[in-house]
Amino acid sequence: MDRRLDRHLDADPRAxxxxxxxxxxxxxxxxxxAYRQAERLQRDLVARRRRGExxxxxxxxxxxxxxxxxxxxxxxxxxxxxxxxxQRGIEIVNCGRGGDITYHGPGQAVGYLVLDLTRLYLDLxxxxxxxxxxxxxxxxxxxxxxxxxxxxxxxWVGRDKIAAIGLRVRRWVTMHGFALNVxxxxxxxxxxxxxxxxxxGVTSMARLGCRVSMDAVFNALAAALAARFxxxxxxxxxxxxxxxxxxxxxxxxxxxxxxxxxxxxx
Numbered sequence: 219m220d221r222r223l224d225r226h227l228d229a230d231p232r233a234x235x236x237x238x239x240x241x242x243x244x245x246x247x248x249x250x251x252a253y254r255q256a257e258r259l260q261r262d263l264v265a266r267r268r269r270g271e272x273x274x275x276x277x278x279x280x281x282x283x284x285x286x287x288x289x290x291x292x293x294x295x296x297x298x299x300x301x302x303x304x305q306r307g308i309e310i311v312n313c314g315r316g317g318d319i320t321y322h323g324p325g326q327a328v329g330y331l332v333l334d335l336t337r338l339y340l341d342l343x344x345x346x347x348x349x350x351x352x353x354x355x356x357x358x359x360x361x362x363x364x365x366x367x368x369x370x371x372x373x374w375v376g377r378d379k380i381a382a383i384g385l386r387v388r389r390w391v392t393m394h395g396f397a398l399n400v401x402x403x404x405x406x407x408x409x410x411x412x413x414x415x416x417x418x419g420v421t422s423m424a425r426l427g428c429r430v431s432m433d434a435v436f437n438a439l440a441a442a443l444a445a446r447f448x449x450x451x452x453x454x455x456x457x458x459x460x461x462x463x464x465x466x467x468x469x470x471x472x473x474x475x476x477x478x479x480x481x482x483x484x
Contacts, residue, residue, distance in 0.1 A: 232478040241274065243449035245440040248454050249325065250470060253311050259392040259456075263332045267391050271463040273452075274337075275441060277330040277395075278436045281322035283308040285410060288317040288384055295319045299370060307406035308406060317371070317384035317396035318414035325402035325424075327435045329443070330395040331385070340390060340446065346371060346383060349396055352446040353381045356398075356438035360428050361456050370415065373398075378421035382413055402423065 241324035245408045248256070256279060266272045285296065285308060295318060300310055322328060335405065350366050353373045357364045357380070364380055381398040399422035407420045423430065444451035454474075 241449050242452050243274045243276055243351075243444050243447065244272070244452050244454045244459055245276045245278060245444075246454060246459060247436065248277055248456065250280045250282060253281050253284045253313070253322065256281070256328075256330065256400070257313060260330055261330065264388070264391050264393050266463050266480070267332050267334055268389060271466040272459060274334060274447075274449060275332040275459070276440060277328075277332070278440065279326060279330070280324050280326060280432070281329050283321075283406065285310050285319065285321050286313045286315070287311070287319045288313060288315045290414075291318045292314060292414060295411035295414050296409070297332070297411065305410060308409070312396075315384040315386050319381070319410045320382050320397065320412055321410060322397055323402045323404045323406060325400055325422075325432070327398040327400050327432060327439060329398075329439055331392050331443075333392045335387065335390040335392065342385075342387060345385070345392070348446045349383055349443070350381075352383055352439070352442040352465075353396060353398060355442040355446070356362055356435070357423070359438050359442075360423065360435075362423060362428055370413075370418075372413065374418075374419055375426060378419040379412065379415075380421050380423070386454075388415070389478040398423075398435065400430070400432060404417070409422075412456070451460065 246257075256277070260277070263272065263275055267275070283306075285303065287296070287310070291312070296310070303310060331349070350373050354364045354366070362375065364375050367374055371383050372379050381396055383396045385392050385394050399420065401424040402422060404420055404422060404425065414419055423435070438450055454482070
């Protein structure tokens with residue numbers, strides 16, 4: 219998007235004044251968040267997005283060790299007893315995203331997208347393709363050549379999956395998203411059949427010899443996703459986003475706060 223934007227501004231200097239009209243995607247760093255807590259937050263943001271109180275949102279975070287089973291999950295793909303996993307500190311959560319079973323843990327870059335597709339495009343196949351392309355763009359910036367498979371969702375290096383994607387779309391607003399293996403422990407993937415695919419492996423940026431900070435990966439993902447979705451990236455804190463949402467929901471509250479006190483109250 220940056221190169222296209224430069225050409226656009228060179229061709230029409232007045233375009234700089236129209237940049238604020240570009241749709242915005244608010245990128246929010248959350249740190250390490252429990253899976254259920256992140257899911258509750260997403261549901262709240264989805265409701266706010268439908269009401270028009272917030273812009274599109276990209277949540278960037280890590281999870282404590284957790285195995286999640288999507289709506290299409292098969293219990294037979296959980297290979298380890300739940301009790302044994304609990305003793306190792308790995309939670310099991312049945313969730314509302316699409317797809318089968320996967321693992322999240324520290325060192326994995328998770329991105330949750332709250333997008334209003336009525337303002338983008340009503341094409342789920344294209345949506346998945348753009349997310350995959352953005353992840354590949356980010357990886358290319360670190361010297362990793364990744365590809366897609368026409369038969370399988372996700373991003374791959376050879377026959378090993380490096381990024382998984384699972385979404386939920388209701389009334390054309392998305393939640394859930396993707397998980398990119400950066401430097402996470404890959405051993406827990408042996409406790410499941412990842413994404414229900416038994417004849418493929420998993421890999422990570424670290425296993426491929428790419429040692430990079432999580433901040434660098436989050437920055438690359440946010441930029442790549444904004445470019446692929448033609449959004450103007452904007453970093454914001456969660457508290458600021460919710461404050462803006464509150465003002466959008468009740469503009470009179472802001473006006474009341476801004477009005478000077480009357481003489482009767484002095």
